[in-house]
Amino acid sequence: MLEVGERVYGEQSTGIIVHLPNSFVFSKPIKNYNKAFKYIWNEILVKVPIDCDIEKTKEKLYEIINKNEIVKRIPKKMSDQVDDASLEYRIYYNKLKPIIYTRIVDNHIELYIRYLVHPKKNRNVENDVWLDILNAYKNNEIELYTE
Template identity: 50%
Template sequence: MENLINLTDINVVYLKLILNSGLAFLIVTLIKWIIKKILDRLHDEKIAYKIYSIVRIVGNIILVIALTVLWWDYVRHIITLISFLSAAFAIAIRDIILNWFCGVYIKIHRPFKVEDRIEINGIKGDVIEISLLGFDVLEVSNKDEFGQSTGVIVNFPNSSVFSGPIKNLSKSFKYVWNEIDVEVDLDSDINLAKKTLYKIVNEIDVIKSIPRKMKNQISEVNTSYRIYYNTYNPIIYTKIDGPRIVLSIRYLIHPKKARYIMSTISNKIYEANKKGEIVLYKGSE
């Protein structure tokens, strides 16, 4: 120990404080690592993620308290000096402070949560992580309303929540309205075409089970939001557009399943067209 003190020219008291601080950091890190290894064995990844998020926060709080206790007798003597430097320090780290308070705002107000699909600053994606300084979004393509994941992770500072509007496709209830336009000839049998389209949509189990769930979710948020719909079941609207008729299929769907369901419906419409059950508009010849 004396050789180490002589070599580094550090007072023995401060050397002990540094070693104890390092030991505290090592212990907390080791405990978090052990808990993470245990949680990795859980089959439910959502529960494991939530538990480990709490463990990280608690571990960091314990570490801060431990370091404060260790260094308090020496830190308190420079509080007066810190008070003079606090203004300059606050200016230097104003972005960190702002992001921290915005992080608290996100935790309390919850404009979005992990797994929500949001659109912010022109970027759409699924929230995969929220910390006290920023949040990460797994980007989805903007080619259409319900794009597929691009695999790109975008990091936003928490202050982004006040830089513009946030579009949340998952808040309060999980489902959104989607529409598919089907064009048929002007002289088509509209009743038969609609009957065929209703049959196609209502045979899809994912769509069939949503109206009941949506009613329950809207009932739960009626005290917070004034939201209501006349119908929750798929509906088809008719519009004459020149030499064709546009049949708009409107139905509820989970945003993350929308593209798959659109593909399924399109394939079924294509098969119905081949069988003569519906006559699709082919354009002017």
């Protein structure tokens, strides 16, 4: 088994081989990122000023996440897998498209962009989304909170 995430940010392989004795397999929970279906939910936290135009900001963030080629293909591929997994694991997802959750914290707003992604493509998608967010910020299309 390959180690993921301990020494490298972004849940990519570190190149370290991890040995799991059989006794460990039967005594500890093991996470399998793609047994039931091939995709995981990822979230990107974007902090914006409390006085920003929240509707305009969310609209721009939806535009950014929905234009990502990898993300926009997933709901079509995922629906059959979710149906199959729900029979065996009691997993029910009604919404497979990206969603943005809003939370007010102290003197800023936290926007959580939640989307489905294949575990091996997660870091690339997140990188592309952040680059698009930075471009939107540079073009004065959104504001970002800075402490």
